[in-house]
Amino acid sequence: MAEKVTIATVARHARVSRQTVSNVLNAPHIVRQETRQRVEDAINALGYRANQAARQMRTGRSRLIAARIEPTRDGINGSVLDRFLHGLTETADAAGYRVLLYTATDDEREIATYGDLLGTYELDAFVLVGTKYGDPRTQWLADRDVPFVTFGRPWDALDAHPWVDVDGAAGTAQATRRLLDAGHRRIAFIGWPVGSGVGDDRRAGWRDTLHAAGVDPTGLHRETEDGIAEGERLMRDLLVAVAPSAVVCASDSLALGALQAIRGVDPSVSVIGFDDTPVAAAVGLTSVSQPLGEAAARCVDLLTGVLDGDHETPSPVLLQPSLALRHTA
Amino acid sequence: MAEKVTIATVARHARVSRQTVSNVLNAPHIVRQETRQRVEDAINALGYRANQAARQMRTGRSRLIAARIEPTRDGINGSVLDRFLHGLTETADAAGYRVLLYTATDDEREIATYGDLLGTYELDAFVLVGTKYGDPRTQWLADRDVPFVTFGRPWDALDAHPWVDVDGAAGTAQATRRLLDAGHRRIAFIGWPVGSGVGDDRRAGWRDTLHAAGVDPTGLHRETEDGIAEGERLMRDLLVAVAPSAVVCASDSLALGALQAIRGVDPSVSVIGFDDTPVAAAVGLTSVSQPLGEAAARCVDLLTGVLDGDHETPSPVLLQPSLALRHTA
DNA sequence: AGGCAGGATTGGATCGTTCAAGTTTCTGGA
DNA sequence: TCCAGAAACTTGAACGATCCAATCCTGCCT
Structure with missing residues (x-):
């Protein structure tokens, strides 16, 4: 069994320091071209992958996004969520994030789950599907400055948070x-x-x-x-x-x-x-x-916007639906 | 803003050492009843939650299970996966695990994703939905001793791995x-x-x-x-x-x-x-x-069996479906 | 009272990464 | 040739948990 490949292994192999390897990964522009190449070769040769847990411990960011999977209520509309989740996973992946699932039977338990997920996994953000008047969940998240996006606009005019919705x-x-x-x-x-x-x-x-x-x-x-x-x-x-x-x-x-x-x-x-x-x-x-894939993608866009820099609240997105013509009309 | 609550904060609050707090969490039986109570009170009072990243770094276990979410093919059968995933999330949660989603367009890419997930997130296990003759995915995982369960029996008699299926x-x-x-x-x-x-x-x-x-x-x-x-x-x-x-x-x-x-x-x-x-x-x-919730639960059972101790391959599970009677028969 | 066994508790080291600060190397102008 | 200043790279410390080995109690027996 080959021993674990860490950043130190790569550093030794490329004859540079750990920090230089880290720089190649996180701030390539400050490393000389030639050195960078040598490090990248070593990374490929060894099959090195940055350990997320260690990174998270230092940076406090997990690159994890939470989404709720609901018990399909009447069953028919369940597949809407299904397609949305698929799009979310795909787009998040491309942006370097992963989707973590959670369930909850009611708002109170859902909020308790937020605390748990934030505390133990240090989740970066939440995606809430469906919102209602006076939603306690958005309030809770907003109060704690937890980044989140809702698929579904906020029906109370007062609270402003990033959202994506279909018109x-x-x-x-x-x-x-x-x-x-x-x-x-x-x-x-x-x-x-x-x-x-x-x-x-x-x-x-x-x-x-x-x-x-x-x-x-x-x-x-x-x-x-x-x-x-x-x-x-x-x-x-x-x-x-x-x-x-x-x-x-x-x-x-x-x-x-x-x-x-x-x-x-x-x-x-x-x-x-x-x-x-x-x-x-x-x-x-x-x-x-509803353009669900598109909606999911825009959710991820908004989140990465908030997570990777922009401090101002991004503008909401309202997507246009289309008519799927069949023979009943 | 309150400072972060770590195991040291709890220890100070309960006037014990970090190790004692850790023992209360991971091996409660070796701590005196009275002390344990004091520590638990401190945990509740402070709202402490063990940081998963730090724990993972030391133990090498993420308490994360990966499941694939497929693009709903014809749409109709999509909700089967949907319901399965919901059950999986619920049961995994109860067992102290979380479900991470991933997608892949073909087997080759899926296997590449395995490597990525294992390398960066140190996933504990995989749940594969659907299996086919000569499935390269199960082979890859088995070769690397990665714990996994399939929902769907292995159709090649040769490879034996834990599985759950409906008859x-x-x-x-x-x-x-x-x-x-x-x-x-x-x-x-x-x-x-x-x-x-x-x-x-x-x-x-x-x-x-x-x-x-x-x-x-x-x-x-x-x-x-x-x-x-x-x-x-x-x-x-x-x-x-x-x-x-x-x-x-x-x-x-x-x-x-x-x-x-x-x-x-x-x-x-x-x-x-x-x-x-x-x-x-x-x-x-x-x-x-198909009893999908039950199937998901048994998948989690098998996995936790493998992850938390048992070294022998657990026996497969074959569940019985029932007939949902409506008016076409 | 002293000694001992055993369990309960403690401090230090460690996981792999990034941050902060330090050191070396390079560049160009006097 | 020398030096200032920037660029490139290196070193030590820290994140928060668990593991390990050493120490401290406590009760019990002689």
Whole structure:
């Protein structure tokens, strides 16, 4: 068994001091070209890799980013997180960071986990997926000057932190516009109860687009918790009450329910969902697609910006969704 | 800003030496009850947490487990990995380990990543999801005595390493038996091309169950790559060729395709999928459900067994799937 | 009272890296 | 040729935990 290769091994091999090797790695410009080459050759020849634990001990930085993996709630939207995490891992990797997973069942436990991760692993930053009004997590992190980014904008105007989000209103607006262009006028909306930032945003895109087109949206929308059964129930209600020719939904779950409601009653009704989940792709549901890979990449960008220098809060990023056209609209 | 709490701070506060604090943490039984209590009180009062980097430097162990997050291929089966990862994170957490993510586009790059992760982060172990015949990854890890577990059994009989798997044959057998009990006799199977361990296993469960029931399975099965379109195509073919009254599929994607094929032709045909993905739940598809949380937990069990003592290779674990009954069968 | 065994406690060394300060080498101008 | 000043490189110390070996108690026996 070959002995462990440390910075001292490399130094001896290249006939320089440890510090010079360290400089080649961390500040190449201050080392003479010729020396640098010799050190780099030694590094390659020996297969040396800087020990992260030792580096961390001195610098206090772990090059680790924490992300939460949630229990897939209804299952359908779970894959959104999945794709986001994949993008995050990929981009973080390229920037020299690694992603560490954690779970927590509620906000309180999640905050306790923050303390644990920061204390024992000295995590460099957190990525929070999903935010709500008065989120205690962002408050806690901000109070302690822990770098973090949220995927999802802060719905309380007051706290300003770096965030990346997808413009939900633009997504539903795009969906609504497409339906208008196809000649629809009675375009309904099935969304979430008033008060959730994301839900209100998505409804606004639909409402404003109808207004702009001179269509009165009154009575054309319904609210419920997320779920297939809920979507089906509300769609039946809408069919009876206002007989819409199309419907835009705040999620693929709701849209799937709506599809089941129209089947057998009036299959000509157009349906558009939100999130472009695998389920949508599977059943041919047209859906608003979020650029998750891009979102993840921008999260990493913001974080590395904060971590590697910039002291000022970077500007937030609002990405535009696109419409994945299939045969339901 | 309060200064950093180290083991020395705790020692001073509890009026003992650093070593005693360390003993309370790592070998509580050798410390007198009264002293231990005093130290624990100090730890809680100060909110002390052992610095992982420093510990790792001395012990050479990171308490980090690596898991790969794949780009969700067709999207449908992606959530299987998602749920597995969640379980892994939860169980690892309870055992004092954390999960680090990595990605790689092919085997060669994945192996390069192993070297990197081992060299810089001194990872304790790897969890590999999915294995194939002659997998170069397991070979590489085994050659270097790196602890690892695979979720998916080794299909080459030769190499023996700890693994956890779900009995696919038992799953399809259960599905087939249910269909037989319901009176079906012409039970078809849509699976993957011969040569993939998982696919052959799932087909065997169907075939053997039919044999045992005295039904000849000849001509009742079809093979293709995974995908909804492929499933639909083969189901149409089966309907024309042998007019089955039920079909068992190797995946939910294939099953979904099959469902689309029978719709309008003969909706009375029963369909059973595999993996119990969100899509199955959404469309009411009966599907074989893998105990993913349990599988993840057993993976962690095996790893901690190897890491915390046991030098002998632990015995593999084969879990039994269950049937998630919905209205397609 | 003295001695002894055994466990509990202590100080010093160590892991591999980077920081801070020191020393040598090089460069160019008088 | 000499020297100032910069550039290049070297040395010692520190990060915070654990391991090791030495010392200190404590209770018990003679």
